[in-house]
Amino acid sequence: MKPIIEIARSFGINEDHLELYGKYKCKLDLSLGEELQDGPDGKLVLVTAMNPTPAGEGKTLTTIGLAQALNAIGEPTIAALREPSLGPCFGMKGGATGSNKAQIIPSEDINLHFTGDIHAITSAHNLLSAMIDNHIFQGNALRINPQRILWKRAMDMNDRSLRNIVTGLGSGNGVVQETGFMITTASEIMAVLCLSQDLIDLEQRLGQMLVAYNESGEVVTASQLGAVGAMVVLLKDAIKPNLVQTIEGTPVVVHGGPFANIAHGCSSVIGTKLSLKLAKVVVTEAGFGADLGAEKFFDIKCRQAGLIPSASVLVVTVKALKYNGGASKLELDQPNQQALELGLPNMKRHIENIQKFGVPVMVVINHFASDLMEELDLVIDYCRSLGVKVEISKVWAEGSQGGLGVAKTLTEILNQENANFSTLYPDNMDTQTKIEQIVREIYRGAEVSFSPAAVRSMNEIERLGFRSLPVCMAKTPYSFSDQPSLLGAPEGFTLHVRAVSVSAGAGFIVVHTGNIVTMPGLPKSPAAEQVYLDEQGEVVGLE
Structure with missing residues (x-):
């Protein structure tokens, strides 16, 4: 690791604007944003994904590797990410700092208490x-x-x-x-x-x-x-963005951590806007699949903050495609062309959904060692048949060198294609219609069933004057529907809304669907069982 002072200096940040938390992590004082506010903005790129397997398939890893690769080809880039939560770190998914040659460091600090x-x-x-x-x-x-x-x-x-x-x-x-x-x-x-x-x-x-x-x-x-x-x-210190680095020395602003299945799933506006003043390109991510994180990034974060995304990267994996094609999660490493083909419509729908917001999109296949070339070729040919640019990413194994193709293609898109960004619905649409619009346009459901309690809440929202707020869908990340087992690209289903509540401070309305809960539980074998300190005092198992 390089001292964080050096990382900051490489992007023109004076030490006076740093609040150091040891040698390798710091907070950026809010005065830095005030000094840079009249300067030009870089281009904002959203990294999102298809519906994942329960283990996740490397969206954050891809974001980190892509930022490294963009810097490697001479495009000054900062990554803007969310802070990991202890819940998933010790639950199902483990840490959230990437892995191997595409990770942010010091990973143990970031995954645990970080800057508090x-x-x-x-x-x-x-x-x-x-x-x-x-x-x-x-x-x-x-x-x-x-x-x-x-x-x-x-x-x-x-x-x-x-x-x-x-x-x-x-x-x-x-x-x-x-x-x-x-x-x-x-x-x-x-x-x-x-x-x-x-x-x-x-x-x-x-x-x-x-x-x-x-x-x-x-x-x-x-x-x-x-x-x-x-x-x-x-919260006086928590509001200040955190600066760390990737394993190759690319600066990363890590700030805020709302989940995308039960909250809006994006890192902070302050961190994103500050990054846009410091870099030519800012690569950020939004949680889970594009039906959740990307929709909320566009309809909530960009709407409220006045952000204009220039492009989007859709991360897919052969494993996730097979999973959405009906393959057992225990057999995703095995050849299964039929399941792969059946899973392709899931990817296609996410591509179409992103395009509905007027944002150019490219597909990035996050490569696993178990991937077969003929299966990768099938995905590549399918993307090209849709007129969508596609590249294979090997950033886990090769770092920036494994993402050069992705970085070059993305740069071409940024230089040649103009985004015509717009949100999915206007502010003045009533809450029920906004929900139905998302269900029809993004999920492809046929109708929405509202519980009596949800109807009463929506009437109360109208009475209290919160009609203009966007909606934040709380939904399973594994399906376009509210049923986790309904994989692939389902259509014609009914989405069940059981509760609606107002987050007036956040500026959105939360819509609780299906059996989604705001307090997760641990799996049968929590990731915590594999975490320990070795004889040298190093943390093991927090990945």
């Missing part, structure tokens, strides 16, 4: 939870209805037993009520931090968050509880 941002968000979230309960206990001047508290608690770990709990048991411990925990990446404060433009915007958004209803059915906000000042203090 997620811990700060957890603390701010639970401070507000405590202040709500204390307000009721101390006389309840705001007349909060204990049965209509909207604000749960949060922690950055998978723990299904905390999804629904009862608090206040015992004498003198407050009002007995049902509540629960969500994972911190699903907290509205995480979304607020990632969508805020500056500290003033952060404070305003925190104050607008809805925490409960009073006895008259009116909303109660965080601002009314007097909690905002203390929350801002807890």
Whole structure:
């Protein structure tokens, strides 16, 4: 690793703008953005993916390798990524810093506590939870209805037993009520931090968050509880973007970490905008498949922040194509041309969906050692038949050298094709119609079934004046539908909406579909079982 001061200096960042966390990671002071605000912006590239296998298939790895490759061909590039959550690190997926020759470092630090941002968000979230309960206990001047508290608690770990709990048991411990925990990446404060433009915007958004209803059915906000000042203090460092490096010395801004299946799935606006002022190209990613992360990147992040993406990279793998073609996840390394062919429509639909936003797209095949050349050729020929440029990426094994073809083709697109970006729906469309638009246009469902509770919530949204907000779909990442087992490119299905809620501070409406939960559980064999310190004190198994 190079000292992070050297990495910053290579992109013109003076040491005065760095807040060092040891030798290899730092925060960028917000004053840097203020100094650069009148300068030109680089080009923004979104890396997204087809519907993945449960293990994920290397979207973050591809983003890192592509950024390295772009720098290798003389295109000054910064990658902008999300911070890993401890939940998946110790749950199913393991770490989220790439791997082998396409990774960000120091990977153990980034995957664990990093600079404390997620811990700060957890603390701010639970401070507000405590202040709500204390307000009721101390006389309840705001007349909060204990049965209509909207604000749960949060922690950055998978723990299904905390999804629904009862608090206040015992004498003198407050009002007995049902509540629960969500994972911190699903907290509205995480979304607020990632969508805020500056500290003033952060404070305003925190104050607008809805925490409960009073006895008259009116909303109660965080601002009314007097909690905002203390929350801002807890988040004063977390709002500053983090700078680290790839294994080849490419700068990476890692900031914020909302999941894409239960939140909006994009790194921070502050980090992205700052990167655009520092580099000719900024490569960022959005979580899970394009039906989730990319749609939210375009319809929420770009809409709110005024960002204009120049191109998109769709990451596919032979494994994920076979999985979506019906192959067992235990047999994805085996030759299976029939499953591969049956999985191709999944990729095609994601290509078509990205093009609906007016953004040029290329396909990148993330290469695995088990891939057969005839299977790779089949995917390449299929992409070319669609008129879409395609390249094989070998960045895991070869670093930047394995991504030169991808980098050169992407550069051609950036230089030759103009994006005509537009969002999927206008602001003034009502909430139900926005949901139906996404289901029809992106998922290809036939209709939407709304529970009675969801209908009541949408009526309340209209009454409260939140009609103009975009919607954030909480949905399984494994299918276009709300059924994880419905793979490939299903059509004509009914999507079930069971709940709708307002994240007024974040500026979007959350739509809960199917059986999606905001507190994941651990798998039968958690990744945590393989993590330990060896005799030399090195972390093993956190990949």
